[in-house]
Each structure stands twice: as structure tokens, then as C-alpha cells.
Amino acid sequence: xxxxxxxxxxxxxxxxxxxxxxxxxxxxxxxxxxxxxxxxxxxxxxxxxxxxxxxxxxxxxxxxxxxxxxxxxxxxxxxxxxxxxxxxxxxxxxxxxxxxxxxxxxxxxxxxxxxxxxxxxxxxxxxxxxxxxxxxxxxxxxxxxxxxxxxxxxx
Numbered sequence: 001x002x003x004x005x006x007x008x009x010x011x012x013x014x015x016x017x018x019x020x021x022x023x024x025x026x027x028x029x030x031x032x033x034x035x036x037x038x039x040x041x042x043x044x045x046x047x048x049x050x051x052x053x054x055x056x057x058x059x060x061x062x063x064x065x066x067x068x069x070x071x072x073x074x075x076x077x078x079x080x081x082x083x084x085x086x087x088x089x090x091x092x093x094x095x096x097x098x099x100x101x102x103x104x105x106x107x108x109x110x111x112x113x114x115x116x117x118x119x120x121x122x123x124x125x126x127x128x129x130x131x132x133x134x135x136x137x138x139x140x141x142x143x144x145x146x147x148x149x150x151x152x153x154x155x
Contacts, residue, residue: 002018002021002144002150003018003019003150003151003154004016004017004018004019004113005017005154006113009033011036012036013034013035013036013043014034015031015032015033016031016032016033016034017029017030017031018030018031019150019154020150021149022149025149027149029153032045033045034081037082037084039084041084041085041086042082042083042085043082043083043084044081045080045081079101079102079107080100080101080102081100082098082099082101083096083097083098083099084096084097086110086130087123087126087127087130089122089123091115092114092120092122092123093112093114093115093120093122093123093126094112094113094123095111095112095113095123095127095130096110096113097109097110097130097134098110108134109136110127110130110131110134110136112124117146117151119143
């Protein structure tokens with residue numbers, strides 16, 4: 001399971017660090033900063049020309065973190081990424097709406113983030129309620145398998 005460390009910055013931006021399990025047993029680390037938008041809970045990488053919203057280390061793979069429901073296909077390299085926090089209890093979970101645009105292709109998904117590796121039922125329920133509201137198909141959902149490969153990636 002990917003590990004994500006989200007850190008609010010003093011200026012309102014968000015710093016994100018991702019750790020992805022690799023087939024060889026390693027952990028691929030990436031990081032980026034998303035700029036605060038005009039509305040509370042909205043962030044984007046629009047100001048980062050040429051960055052993918054996350055900058056992978058050489059030879060690494062990229063992918064969504066947590067439980068995700070998505071539509072479309074759009075590689076993250078040099079894509080404009082817009083993120084909105086659509087639901088959170090501020091203690092256990094946050095559901096994010098993510099939209100990427102690249103080469104005229106639009107990719108949309110919801111992602112569920114939690115403070116613990118276990119699935120938080122209320123967060124999962126809220127995500128399921130939001131799926132039809134953003135035009136996604138519930139059958140496109142995926143729960144990524146648990147893995148401890150990246151558990152200590154940012155400690």
C-alpha cells in the first residue's frame with residue numbers, strides 16, 4: 001500500500017511525499033508541493049511548469065495512493081493536476097477529488113486517505129456516496145493491497 005505524508009505549509013500550500021512499493025521489494029519515493037487555490041481545500045500544480053505534480057526519482061513507477069475510483073487515463077508527467085478536499089473529519093480521513101489534464105485528456109478520480117493503514121469505515125462510506133456525484137462508476141474502484149515495504153519511508 002502506498003504511504004503518503006501530507007504536510008501543510010505556513011503559506012497554505014501542501015507538501016506531499018509519496019512512497020510506492022516496487023516489484024523488486026524496494027520503495028520508490030517522490031515528492032511535490034501543491035499550491036493553495038482560491039477556495040479553501042483546493043490545490044494545484046498549475047504554477048509548476050514542467051513538473052508532474054510529483055517528481056519521481058529516476059527509474060521509478062508512479063500511481064495513485066490509497067483507495068481510488070478513477071475514470072480515463074492520463075500519465076502524470078507534465079499534466080496539470082487540480083486537487084480538492086471534498087470530505088474530511090480532520091481526525092481520521094480525507095476524501096480528495098483529483099483532476100488531471102494533459103494533451104486534451106481529462107482524468108478524474110477520488111482518493112481516500114487515512115491516518116492509519118486500516119480502512120476507516122466512515123471514510124470509505126463517504127467516498128462511496130461521493131462517487132456518483134462526481135460522475136464516476138463505482139465498479140471502477142480499487143483498494144490497493146496492504147504492504148509494509150514503505151512503512152518507514154519518511155520516519
